[in-house]
Amino acid sequence: MIDRSQLPPISEILSALGARVQRRRASGICHGSDTPGVISYDDRRGIYYCHRCGHGGDVIDLVRRTRDLDYRGACQWLGIAPGRPAAPDPEALRRRRIREGLRAWARRTAKELSYEHYVRERVIAAAERRLRRDAQDEWAWRWLAWAYVGLDALEHKLDLLSGTEANQVEAYTHMRGAAA
Numbered sequence: 001m002i003d004r005s006q007l008p009p010i011s012e013i014l015s016a017l018g019a020r021v022q023r024r025r026a027s028g029i030c031h032g033s034d035t036p037g038v039i040s041y042d043d044r045r046g047i048y049y050c051h052r053c054g055h056g057g058d059v060i061d062l063v064r065r066t067r068d069l070d071y072r073g074a075c076q077w078l079g080i081a082p083g084r085p086a087a088p089d090p091e092a093l094r095r096r097r098i099r100e101g102l103r104a105w106a107r108r109t110a111k112e113l114s115y116e117h118y119v120r121e122r123v124i125a126a127a128e129r130r131l132r133r134d135a136q137d138e139w140a141w142r143w144l145a146w147a148y149v150g151l152d153a154l155e156h157k158l159d160l161l162s163g164t165e166a167n168q169v170e171a172y173t174h175m176r177g178a179a180a
């Protein structure tokens with residue numbers, strides 16, 4: 001077992017790993033996001049949390065995560081266990097980066113599409129109110145036509161984005177293919 005009192009401050013290790021560290025906030029590591037303050041940390045408790053990918057833990061978890069090491073390797077990297085850590089497996093690192101990139105993309109895209117969905121629902125509700133007063137209301141029919149075009153495709157994408165990894169890959173392929 002390691003002596004936890006030997007663990008260095010989390011801010012020190014965030015800096016050593018190349019993160020930009022401000023007061024209880026950091027960025028530039030973990031899943032590679034440069035979003036300022038995407039990581040929160042607390043030196044007193046010795047823990048961190050990444051708001052983008054939801055990963056967190058102590059300084060050993062941080063090193064495991066960012067250097068792609070196992071527990072023992074992370075302790076060695078930190079100098080609290082004898083020996084030198086094995087070099088990270090670049091292929092495993094690459095695959096993990098791709099998975100994390102996909103998850104982050106799915107979350108971001110779902111947020112954007114949810115907003116678009118919300119706007120369309122509001123337009124439909126407004127059109128329905130006008131049509132209840134006047135079934136011939138030309139503007140209401142135009143709004144409905146706008147809001148309904150592609151609504152089922154939008155809902156399908158939202159389903160995929162909140163689904164399995166395979167679903168997210170499908171959404172990504174579909175949407176990036178359509179954008180290209």
Ligand SMILES: [Zn+2]
Pocket residue numbers: 029030031032050051052053054055
């Ligand atoms: Zn992260």
